[in-house]
Amino acid sequence: xxxxxxxxxxxxxxxxxxxxxxxxxxxxxxxxxxxxxxxxxxxxxxxxxxxxxxxxxxxxxxxxxxxxxxxxxxxxxxxxxxxxxxxxxxxxxxxxxxxxxxxxxxxxxxxxxxxxxxxxxxxxxx
Amino acid sequence: xxxxxxxxxxxxxxxxxxxxxxxxxxxxxxxxxxxxxxxxxxxxxxxxxxxxxxxxxxxxxxxxxxxxxxxxxxxxxxxxxxxxxxxxxxxxxxxxxxxxxxxxxxxxxxxxxxxxxxxxxxxxxxxxxxxxxxxxxxxxxxxxxxxxxxxxxxxxxxxxxxxxxxxxxxxxxxxxxxxxxxxxxxxxxxxxxxxxxxxxxxxxxxxxxxxxxxxxxxxxxxxxxxxxxxxxxxxxxxxxxxxxxxxxxxxxxxxxxxxxxxxxxxxxxxxxxxxxxxxxxxxxxxxxxxxxxxxxxxxxxxxxxxxxxxxxxxxxxxxxxxxxxxxxxxxxxxxxxxxxxxxxxxxxxxxxxxxxxxxxxxxxxxxxxxxxxxxxxxxxxxxx
Ligand SMILES: [Zn+2]
Numbered sequence: 104x105x106x107x108x109x110x111x112x113x114x115x116x117x118x119x120x121x122x123x124x125x126x127x128x129x130x131x132x133x134x135x136x137x138x139x140x141x142x143x144x145x146x147x148x149x150x151x152x153x154x155x156x157x158x159x160x161x162x163x164x165x166x167x168x169x170x171x172x173x174x175x176x177x178x179x180x181x182x183x184x185x186x187x188x189x190x191x192x193x194x195x196x197x198x199x200x201x202x203x204x205x206x207x208x209x210x211x212x213x214x215x216x217x218x219x220x221x222x223x224x225x226x227x228x229x
Numbered sequence: 230x231x232x233x234x235x236x237x238x239x240x241x242x243x244x245x246x247x248x249x250x251x252x253x254x255x256x257x258x259x260x261x262x263x264x265x266x267x268x269x270x271x272x273x274x275x276x277x278x279x280x281x282x283x284x285x286x287x288x289x290x291x292x293x294x295x296x297x298x299x300x301x302x303x304x305x306x307x308x309x310x311x312x313x314x315x316x317x318x319x320x321x322x323x324x325x326x327x328x329x330x331x332x333x334x335x336x337x338x339x340x341x342x343x344x345x346x347x348x349x350x351x352x353x354x355x356x357x358x359x360x361x362x363x364x365x366x367x368x369x370x371x372x373x374x375x376x377x378x379x380x381x382x383x384x385x386x387x388x389x390x391x392x393x394x395x396x397x398x399x400x401x402x403x404x405x406x407x408x409x410x411x412x413x414x415x416x417x418x419x420x421x422x423x424x425x426x427x428x429x430x431x432x433x434x435x436x437x438x439x440x441x442x443x444x445x446x447x448x449x450x451x452x453x454x455x456x457x458x459x460x461x462x463x464x465x466x467x468x469x470x471x472x473x474x475x476x477x478x479x480x481x482x483x484x485x486x487x488x489x490x491x492x493x494x495x496x497x498x499x500x501x502x503x504x505x506x507x508x509x510x511x512x513x514x515x516x517x518x519x520x521x522x523x524x525x526x527x528x529x530x531x532x533x534x535x536x537x538x539x540x541x542x543x544x545x546x547x548x549x550x551x552x553x554x555x556x557x558x559x560x561x562x563x564x565x566x567x568x569x570x571x572x573x574x575x576x577x578x579x580x581x582x583x584x585x586x587x588x589x590x591x592x593x594x595x596x597x598x599x600x601x602x603x604x605x606x607x608x609x610x611x612x613x
Binding site: 110114134135142161162163164165166167168169170171172173174176179181182183190191192193194195206217220221222223 | 347348349350352353356360362363364365366367368369370372373376377378380381384425426427428429430431472474475476477481
């Protein structure tokens with residue numbers, strides 16, 4: 104048995120403040136949906152697992168030349184966050200001064216909305 | 230499988246053009262066909278690369294468009310798209326068609342036109358090649374993708390912004406020697422380091438430009454190639470992928486697709502990194518060149534920055550990298566880049582690169598990366 108978490112389901116939950124990962128029942132690989140087979144062992148035995156949303160910055164950048172339609176937001180930071188459960192998630196940093204950003208900084212998941220689309224965000228940990 | 234050779238190359242001037250991608254491709258293809266010394270009617274198929282034609286030129290289905298402008302409209306065409314690795318992917322598939330004995334003479338290449346667009350639109354369309362669920366909504370750009378990898382590489386190995394700047398200075402120095410290059414001017418380390426930030430830690434001069442241009446090569450079977458002027462042989466051509474979204478990649482300080490494609494290409498060619506005399510690799514950003522020289526096995530992980538700083542990758546150094554000026558100075562018309570890199574290596578192995586010639590080059594390597602490092606192609610070419 105394997106439960107597929109679609110992007111739609113992932114982001115509907117995320118908009119309500121809940122992050123969902125998937126764990127492989129064979130090898131224990133933890134991943135961000137959507138995936139059919141496990142990229143580590145190619146088994147199909149996913150179980151959804153709730154993710155707490157706490158993590159630390161694994162890498163970040165400050166976007167100063169943004170794509171069309173984002174000029175009013177720039178400069179802004181995007182980070183890859185290592186969640187406490189051991190899986191990474193990419194998102195927009197909010198409410199943290201750009202000059203306070205550093206690798207290892209604790210952050211916490213927060214849903215954002217852009218053009219009516221749910222966006223993964225991370226704000227201060229506290 | 231049959232041996233396959235490149236028998237003709239053509240590249241337009243890179244920069245801004247007031248012509249469609251199809252017109253640009255036709256110019257490069259005309260030069261490649263004439264260089265090959267074959268009739269246009271010898272071409273049995275066109276493997277064509279273009280990435281953002283739908284957005285930038287309102288033109289999909291660009292393969293037959295290009296064939297029509299070239300004047301061989303009956304020839305079958307297929308458009309390839311693997312982001313910035315597009316025409317190298319087309320090349321690999323064309324090599325397989327000739328190797329398999331299906332065709333004897335094929336035309337391969339690509340074209341891109343984006344300088345008709347405002348910068349923010351071009352930035353948006355290029356970002357379509359990143360993940361649409363997580364990366365694009367967060368406002369990530371391609372400079373941002375490589376900035377995230379740069380910071381991971383800096384943290385793990387101590388790579389510095391100055392070492393990255395050395396890559397830009399070197400490739401601009403090479404670009405001066407290439408009349409087709411978009412930029413033919415030297416820049417200083419100080420200029421790079423003082424240039425405006427684009428996506429920290431990457432600055433303007435760490436980034437390749439937006440470019441219009443096209444490139445094409447003619448491939449031939451051994452029997453046909455033996456009658457040509459200076460055939461350059463494909464020793465091995467391989468492709469590899471990695472997870473698409475950056476958060477699925479296991480280590481941001483490495484490009485696994487490069488390592489996988491390189492290992493496969495070396496195995497096919499029966500050669501190793503120590504056999505390579507000259508390299509054209511994918512320096513879309515300065516950190517990308519540093520990481521590529523490591524992933525291709527030329528330098529130990531974490532020492533690519535040192536190699537750049539010490540001048541080992543400069544013309545006259547122990548392993549000249551990007552004698553054409555690379556994407557940084559030659560320019561990066563994304564659908565054409567792979568074919569242009571192949572054309573440069575062919576020119577080098579023919580000994581016809583003039584002031585940027587790597588003396589005695591006999592084996593060359595081409596590395597092209599697509600999108601957020603999710604696609605990589607590596608080909609080895611040889612004069613024998
Ligand atoms: Zn598994």
